[in-house]
Amino acid sequence: MAKKNLPFTKSQIEKIVEKYPTPFHIYDEKGIRDNARNLVKAFSWNKGFKEYFAVKACPNPYIMKILKEEGFGSDCSSLPELILSEKVGIIGENIMFTSNETPAYEYKKAMELGAIINLDDITHIQYIEDNLGKLPDLLSFRYNPGPLREGNTIIGKPEEAKYGFTKEQLFEGYKIIKEKGVKRFGLHTMVASNELNPDYFIETVRMLLELVLEINREVGIKFEFINMGGGIGIPYRPEQKSVDIIYVSNGIKNLFETMLKGSGMEDLKLFMENGRMITGPFGYLVTRAIHKKNIYKKYIGVDACMANLMRPGMYGAYHHITVLGKEDAEKNMVYDVVGSLCENNDKFAIDRQLPQIDIGDIIVIHEAGAHGYAMGFNYNGKLRSAELLLKEDGSVEMIRRAETIEDYFATLDFSRL
Ligand SMILES: *Cc1c(COP(=O)(O)O)cnc(C)c1O
Numbered sequence: 001m002a003k004k005n006l007p008f009t010k011s012q013i014e015k016i017v018e019k020y021p022t023p024f025h026i027y028d029e030k031g032i033r034d035n036a037r038n039l040v041k042a043f044s045w046n047k048g049f050k051e052y053f054a055v056k057a058c059p060n061p062y063i064m065k066i067l068k069e070e071g072f073g074s075d076c077s078s079l080p081e082l083i084l085s086e087k088v089g090i091i092g093e094n095i096m097f098t099s100n101e102t103p104a105y106e107y108k109k110a111m112e113l114g115a116i117i118n119l120d121d122i123t124h125i126q127y128i129e130d131n132l133g134k135l136p137d138l139l140s141f142r143y144n145p146g147p148l149r150e151g152n153t154i155i156g157k158p159e160e161a162k163y164g165f166t167k168e169q170l171f172e173g174y175k176i177i178k179e180k181g182v183k184r185f186g187l188h189t190m191v192a193s194n195e196l197n198p199d200y201f202i203e204t205v206r207m208l209l210e211l212v213l214e215i216n217r218e219v220g221i222k223f224e225f226i227n228m229g230g231g232i233g234i235p236y237r238p239e240q241k242s243v244d245i246i247y248v249s250n251g252i253k254n255l256f257e258t259m260l261k262g263s264g265m266e267d268l269k270l271f272m273e274n275g276r277m278i279t280g281p282f283g284y285l286v287t288r289a290i291h292k293k294n295i296y297k298k299y300i301g302v303d304a305c306m307a308n309l310m311r312p313g314m315y316g317a318y319h320h321i322t323v324l325g326k327e328d329a330e331k332n333m334v335y336d337v338v339g340s341l342c343e344n345n346d347k348f349a350i351d352r353q354l355p356q357i358d359i360g361d362i363i364v365i366h367e368a369g370a371h372g373y374a375m376g377f378n379y380n381g382k383l384r385s386a387e388l389l390l391k392e393d394g395s396v397e398m399i400r401r402a403e404t405i406e407d408y409f410a411t412l413d414f415s416r417l
Helices: 010-019 029-042 061-069 079-088 104-113 123-132 167-179 198-219 245-259 276-282 311-315 405-409
Strands: 024-028 050-054 073-076 095-098 116-119 138-143 184-189 223-227 269-272 283-294 298-302 321-323 333-338 347-354 362-365 386-390 396-400
Touching (some): 010 362, 029 276, 050 276, 079 095, 079 104, 116 123, 123 167, 138 167, 184 198, 198 223, 321 347
Parallel strands (some): 024 386, 050 269, 138 184
Antiparallel strands (some): 024 283, 283 298, 386 396
16 A cells, blocks of 8 residues: 655654654644745746635644745635734735625724735625725625536535625626725635545636636626635545646646637736645644554554544544554554544544554654644643644744643633632
């Protein structure tokens, strides 16, 4: 079976765990930077190209700072995400505010920061006017193609999804904001998540370009950008392959050249807002085997749990596992690798073929860099782990400390008991 490589060695991790006890998340700076550069380079044909990193995937300001240095903006959907961006110095139109069911105070902060506001619903035009007194000069709408596009398991079918405008509402909405004096326009969609088929993204852009042209003809507005959303998948399984970004870029470039020619929108900017493919493959959850249990099945109990990475428990998602020092050992055992929650779906792996695991072995769970730490929670009184950064020079920096019991109790006042 195929193997996944790690950016660190067993002895490096053994040193790290002396200082930072397991479990923790560790991110590979070099991997993140190389990947970010490849993306920017692949799309350099589009003069306005920008990736707005979906902050929810890995909301750590030190990671965001690295991405800022590589030219990324941020895609935010809540007040704390906006503030995180602001703290990192990502402000103005380097923020895309793609939210839904948004409260007025979040729109207010987004407007104050000069973020690009991407409305999820036609009624929010009036909602912003009522609550903030005016519309921004630049507005974008999120399109939900409904039955015109197939979704996938993580995001669901577009017609079942709560997000976005219908096609009819787009035409109506752009007419309304044009009349109300909005000057600059964008169009957004997000129709898939963790999609590995590169043609899917090319087709998404084709759909957006067709719409841009149609709306331009009917409403008489010029678009400044399209935002094709995030959703580029990553190979969680060793036999899967990464999305070929060059192929996607070439396909989109062709569409831009052929479809926009003569439209007056030849300089349309291309935006995307990926989260998963930006940090996912470059983050690892490092945990330790602390128990072995043999009943009807064989279990390995580790010191991390679903609170550190909930994707396997929530979606049955596959995350590859490496037992440090046993990379080349024969996988002659079948285990469930489990955490300590009083929840039977707290399993990182089910019936996984692995080498013989001994108590004390360090276990690395791959592709935990996006929607990993970020989805953490405190159920069962479990505390969130630390986040570490493996820097390009091989040193390690703690970029978020582990939670303590004091943090867990911080919102309680015991004095009135
Ligand atoms: C979650 C989300 C993203 C990022 O999705 P990935 O699958 O992590 O790339 C981008 N845009 C919006 C609006 C999202 O909700």
